Amino acid sequence: MSNNKVEKIAYFFGWFLLGPLNLSLEHVKKKLKKRSLGSVSSGQRLIIANFAGLVSLLLKLDGGPTKKSISRASQLVCKAFRLDENSTSPIESLFEEFLGSSLSFDGLVATLPNLLGDDQKNRNQLFELLVYIVDNVSGLKWEKKLLLLKVADSLNVPLGARKILLGGGYSRATDKRGFNRSDFYLLFFGLPVDCDREQIHRQYRRIVKTIHPDLYPDVPVDVKKARMTAMQELNRLYQYLIES
Secondary structure: OOHHHHHHHHHHHHHHHHHHHOOOHHHHHHHHHOOOOOOOOHHHHHHHHHHHHHHHHHHHOOOOOOHHHHHHHHHHHHHHOOOOHHHHHHHHHHHHHHHOOOOOHHHHHHHHHHHHOOOHHHHHHHHHHHHHHHHHHHOOOHHHHHHHHHHHHHOOOOHHHHHHHOHHHHHHHHHOOOOOHHHHHHHHOOOOOOOOHHHHHHHHHHHHHHHOHHHOOOOOHHHHHHHHHHHHHHHHHHHHHHHO
C-alpha cells in the first residue's frame, strides 16, 4: 500500500472516528508507539485502534468492563496482532480512553473495509478474531451478535466464515443442500430451517425484550445508540425472513 493511500485512510479514519473523541490521529499513533509498538506501520496502528474501538464498545454493552476484562481483552488483542507482552500497557491505555468516550459503532464499521483492503482472507480472519475476543472476555449476548453480524456484512464475510456466530446449529445447515442466507438467519435466531412465520415472530419478540433500548433507560448514550443499531439489524433480518 502506498504512503499516499495510507495517509488518505489515516485522514478519513481520524476525521470519522477520532474527531468526535477530541483526539488527534497523532495522539493515538503516539500512544500506540510506546513500549515495543514502534515497528508497527501507520496502517497497522489504525487497524489496531479501530479493532480496539469495536471491542471496547461491544464490551461496554454489559454495563462497563472491569479492569480484569480490559486486561484480558488487551492481552488477546496483542496476541491477535502478534505484538509482544510489553505492548499490553499501551493497548490497555487505549481501551480506557475509548471506554470513556462516545464511539460511533457505525463509523468504526464503515472505516474497516478501507483499512483492511480487498484481501478477503484478512477480512474474514479479523472478523473471527473480533468474535473470539468478545466471546472470550464477556460472552455473546443478542445485541452483540447482531452488531457483529453488521461487521460481517460490512466486510462481505461469507456465510461459512460466519458460523462462529451460530454455535451448535451450523452442522444442520451444512447437511442441508443449498444452504443459503435464509437458512443462516434462521439458525442465527436459534430456529429450525423448516419453521413457520409464527415461530419467527415469537422468537423476534423474545429477542426484542432482551435488547430494546427503551427497556434500559439508565445506560450511557453510546450504549443506547449501540442497542438502537442492534435493533435496526434485528428488524432488517426479521423483515428479510418474513418476506422470503
